[in-house]
Amino acid sequence: MSRxxxxxxxxxxxxxxxxxxxxxxxxxxxxxxxQLDDPxxxxxxxxLMETLRCLQCQGQSIADSDAPIAGSMRSLVRERIASGERxxxxxxxxxxRYGDYVSYAPQLTxxxxxxxxxxxxxxxxxxxxxxxxxxxxxxx
Amino acid sequence: xxEETPTTxxxxxxxxxxxxxxxxxxxxxxxLIGLLRPADRNVESTLIGKPVPEFQLPPALPARPGxxxxxxxxxxPHLVNIFASWCLPCRVEAPQLAALAEAGVPIEGISVRDTxxxxxxxxxxxxxxxxxxxxxxxxxxxLSLGSSGVPETxxxxxxxxxxxxxxxxxxxxxxxxxxxxxxEASR
Numbered sequence: 001m002s003r004x005x006x007x008x009x010x011x012x013x014x015x016x017x018x019x020x021x022x023x024x025x026x027x028x029x030x031x032x033x034x035q036l037d038d039p040x041x042x043x044x045x046x047x048l049m050e051t052l053r054c055l056q057c058q059g060q061s062i063a064d065s066d067a068p069i070a071g072s073m074r075s076l077v078r079e080r081i082a083s084g085e086r087x088x089x090x091x092x093x094x095x096x097r098y099g100d101y102v103s104y105a106p107q108l109t110x111x112x113x114x115x116x117x118x119x120x121x122x123x124x125x126x127x128x129x130x131x132x133x134x135x136x137x138x139x140x
Numbered sequence: 141x142x143e144e145t146p147t148t149x150x151x152x153x154x155x156x157x158x159x160x161x162x163x164x165x166x167x168x169x170x171x172l173i174g175l176l177r178p179a180d181r182n183v184e185s186t187l188i189g190k191p192v193p194e195f196q197l198p199p200a201l202p203a204r205p206g207x208x209x210x211x212x213x214x215x216x217p218h219l220v221n222i223f224a225s226w227c228l229p230c231r232v233e234a235p236q237l238a239a240l241a242e243a244g245v246p247i248e249g250i251s252v253r254d255t256x257x258x259x260x261x262x263x264x265x266x267x268x269x270x271x272x273x274x275x276x277x278x279x280x281x282x283l284s285l286g287s288s289g290v291p292e293t294x295x296x297x298x299x300x301x302x303x304x305x306x307x308x309x310x311x312x313x314x315x316x317x318x319x320x321x322x323x324e325a326s327r
Binding site: 028029030055056058068069071072073075076094095096097098099101102 | 183185277278282283286289
């Protein structure tokens with residue numbers, strides 16, 4: 001008898017759990033799935049959203065992702081663009097909280113400058129070495 | 141200079157011929173390390189050691205105050221738990237939060253993208269350790285805290301400075317760690 005009650009309770013529990021789990025699917029942020037009315041601003045927001053990482057489904061941008069947190073991020077981006085904030089300010093705001101990882105656009109910082117400097121240095125080195133070789137070839 | 145170059149090439153030739161192979165082997169080793177080491181997928185908040193961003197959240201339940209960032213800077217360390225009724229790991233950590241609340245730790249809740257009914261049902265079912273619960277319906281306060289999911293738990297010291305972020309559910313083995321961080325924060 002008590003087993004039957006437990007099973008009944010479990011069934012009820014399961015039944016109750018389903019609607020509450022379905023909640024995750026909705027994003028309640030106003031601009032998660034709504035574009036801005038001004039097409040120029042929407043384009044600005046879109047360009048920024050495509051270069052921001054979804055924190056939940058990493059590897060997708062927030063423009064591509066259906067995760068609820070990506071919806072919140074899209075709404076944040078659109079609302080801030082609508083209120084006149086510049087895209088790079090919004091990116092900086094997010095980087096301040098999540099680190100460089102949140103942005104797909106590489107930032108030039110004290111840590112990342114070698115990434116930009118090394119290729120330039122290599123090209124310069126190659127140029128110098130080749131020039132010497134060509135000049136020597138010319139001498140002979 | 142032009143006479144010297146051929147001699148150095150001949151001298152160095154013995155070992156230099158292995159240099160590309162050695163570089164390649166080093167590269168392969170680097171890739172293997174990157175492949176074999178389990179990657180840490182957690183995105184940590186970079187706000188640790190900084191003051192809590194200002195926010196005012198409306199009450200998530202009619203009978204409970206909402207959460208204001210100024211409530212956190214009242215001289216005592218707090219736990220701020222970011223949770224939701226739709227989050228399964230939040231159920232796993234409920235007993236640990238209950239134990240912490242029983243030990244006298246003030247726990248404040250931020251309920252993310254939730255409804256009053258679902259939240260009330262969740263609390264009835266899994267216990268309610270919260271002093272205040274703020275409703276973060278659009279998830280903006282979660283973003284402003286640098287939180288990338290639920291559940292996450294922040295240790296905030298008496299001055300309102302974030303001291304520690306616990307990503308994921310608090311399992312029984314994490315409770316001593318949380319208590320340690322709270323003790324550190326109260327110093």
